[in-house]
Amino acid sequence: MKYMLLIQQGTALETQAALPADEQRQVWADYQAVNETPGFTPGVRMADPETATTVRVQDGSTLTTDGPFVETKEALGGYCFFEADDLDAAIALAARMPAARYGGAIEIRPLVEG
Numbered sequence: 001m002k003y004m005l006l007i008q009q010g011t012a013l014e015t016q017a018a019l020p021a022d023e024q025r026q027v028w029a030d031y032q033a034v035n036e037t038p039g040f041t042p043g044v045r046m047a048d049p050e051t052a053t054t055v056r057v058q059d060g061s062t063l064t065t066d067g068p069f070v071e072t073k074e075a076l077g078g079y080c081f082f083e084a085d086d087l088d089a090a091i092a093l094a095a096r097m098p099a100a101r102y103g104g105a106i107e108i109r110p111l112v113e114g
Contacts, residue, residue, distance in 0.1 A: 002083045002111040003090045009049075009077030011103030027098045034096055039083040049075035077104065081111075 016027050035042050052075075054065045077099065084090050087108070094106035 001086065001090075002081060002113065003087075004109050004111055005080050005082060005090070005094055005097075006076055006107040006109065007078040007080070007097065007099050008105040008107060009075055009099065010105060012099040013077070015102040016098065027102075030096065030098050034093065037082075037093060040093065041081040041083075043079040043081065045078040046076060 016024060019027065034040060050067055052067055054067070056063045056065075082090050082093055084093070087110075090108045094100055094108055097106055100106050
């Protein structure tokens with residue numbers, strides 16, 4: 001099964017930036033270990049939510065809004081993919097991601113193939 005892992009940044013970036021240098025190095029080592037996991041495909045980190053443009057169409061008119069539609073604390077910070085035997089394996093991988101333990105969250109969604 002293939003999964004998309006959506007990294008909700010929460011306060012993870014601020015929390016990690018405040019860590020001592022040795023703990024920051026460990027965060028990057030943890031991400032590197034995740035990147036080397038068989039079946040893992042890294043995605044791309046996104047710019048801060050404040051740089052977003054949200055698009056809606058109402059009554060045939062395109063409306064744009066600066067910034068994210070969701071609250072910043074819930075904003076998507078990045079994504080990646082993981083091919084695993086089951087959801088439990090994807091959960092175990094997500095739990096290894098520093099964002100999950102420093103104020104963010106990882107949302108896991110199976111990909112629809114067909």
